[in-house]
Ligand SMILES: Nc1ncnc2c1ncn2[C@@H]1O[C@H](COP(=O)(O)OP(=O)(O)O)[C@@H](O)[C@H]1O
């Protein structure tokens with residue numbers, strides 16, 4: 001579904017990704033781990049289409065589409081969703097209005113009619129119940145004054161509504177208490193299906209207790225230095241990132 | 251710099267040619283005042299950023315042409331439940347006055363011997379050329395169930411056209427009333443409309459006032475709104491500047507009795523070739539009293555905006571709570587705003603605050619919305635609309651909210667198109 005081939009990406013003139021390759025097939029869950037500053041968010045933003053990042057070499061292909069040619073909104077409508085590490089607060093833009101506009105943008109792209117107000121509300125409330133979110137969050141400004149955990153749940157709500165084919169969740173598990181973590185995991189597991197793929201960027205093994213990954217990769221200094229199955233995450237937890245760095249530098 | 255000079259002989263002739271009425275004496279003394287003081291020029295501090303010489307030129311052309319534009323049958327905005335009174339090209343439409351709601355009396359200024367207080371620097375100009383005006387009074391303890399609408403409509407068919415509007419409103423103690431002042435115009439000619447409104451809110455009375463300025467893009471307007479608040483009186487006001495070429499409004503609030511509360515503010519949406527100036531002044535003469543104002547502007551192209559908010563807390567006005575803020579969103583590099591809060595405090599026990607910001611659209615928010623599948627233009631519309639909503643939320647007349655939102659959406663679309671989004 002997603003093929004990243006030897007990409008190099010820079011921001012503000014400094015090279016952050018330095019020859020990164022990754023293959024994600026439909027039906028799979030991948031976990032990407034790595035120390036702070038190793039380039040995890042950069043990778044996520046490059047796939048989502050942030051224009052501050054410049055891809056200087058390599059390619060990113062999604063279902064035979066050259067992703068780097070597409071605007072962020074086109075990528076989203078093709079089924080890519082990024083759960084932000086730092087969700088943006090947008091005062092004055094109603095959460096429900098954003099959800100509905102996002103859903104309708106996708107439906108329009110698929111040649112479907114706009115969702116009617118009643119169906120929308122029903123769907124949103126259903127998804128919010130699954131995530132343990134109070135329906136009154138629908139009428140708040142997008143992430144406006146939300147706590148850290150509420151913002152992350154809101155990202156998962158957007159994902160649950162949009163049902164993307166490829167979801168990249170950037171540290172959605174950070175700073176969550178155990179209830180919130182379970183809710184997020186539930187949202188992710190509900191999305192899991194043979195024709196979807198999920199990439200979990202995470203710092204800790206904790207989330208992986210609830211969402212079992214098929215592959216685990218370790219990112220260091222802009223490259224994937226080690227890949228394995230879920231036992232790699234446990235090993236990392238045990239030995240720490242220094243172990244990977246040493247192994248990489250050989 | 252050459253100060254804008256009116257052609258006085260032509261002006262005096264035009265004043266004398268106006269039909270003899272209760273206004274005749276007032277016009278003549280205003281003419282003398284105008285001869286003495288002239289029109290405001292950019293050397294005056296309050297007019298530094300707004301040069302009205304083009305409006306003086308229009309006036310001179312109009313005087314030379316000797317034209318008195320025919321009044322037009324203007325239609326109030328559809329779907330607005332209000333008791334509409336029309337003033338078209340400065341002429342009061344007699345037919346629109348009756349039947350009046352209970353508790354309301356309307357007198358035409360031409361029918362009484364009027365000594366008019368001069369409202370602002372352009373007050374004498376207004377009185378000198380005033381054809382007719384309105385005095386609206388609301389009786390003690392009357393509560394109006396529908397807003398009174400003032401439709402100020404001008405048509406400039408060709409050449410130059412100048413109109414003067416004067417409305418005095420008096421709310422007797424304990425009364426409640428709301429007003430919608432809708433300023434519109436059409437026609438390809440040059441237009442300069444000069445509006446003066448005085449609103450006196452009696453003890454314990456409350457006025458809600460919304461001004462919607464939606465002039466044609468080639469037309470100009472100067473306006474003055476003088477507001478007096480009695481004891482425990484309340485004002486809730488909001489203005490929306492959506493159209494026009496050169497627009498200037500002065501809102502002057504006088505708090506001379508304790509317990510008064512004045513909330514006001516405005517939104518100005520300004521595009522290429524437009525200049526919109528909102529000047530406000532609040533005089534806190536006694537305390538305790540509250541004034542809160544918030545203005546917001548969205549400017550595109552080579553738009554020019556001015557906001558000047560002056561709050562003066564006079565000696566002894568203890569217990570004053572004055573708050574003012576002004577926020578601006580510049581959609582283009584060549585748009586400009588001159589924003590200036592001015593606080594003068596001569597009392598001890600006061601709470602005053604002000605804040606002014608000038609910024610661009612939040613790129614991160616824009617990107618976030620796009621990653622959710624929204625078009626760049628829809629995302630920009632959503633963010634600019636959110637910025638404007640804060641003022642719509644302050645508008646005291648709920649029934650017109652949808653109409654305002656539609657008008658704002660349409661105008662924002664135009665501004666964003668200008669910006670090439
Ligand atoms: N705007 C920027 N300009 C320069 N360097 C940046 C910028 N943004 C991020 N970086 C750097 O890029 C590196 C990778 O950051 P990031 O992808 O956020 O790492 P991670 O998500 O793995 O913690 C860090 O060293 C960070 O300092």
Ligand SMILES: [Mg+2]
Pocket residue numbers: 040041042085170171
């Ligand atoms: Mg990160």
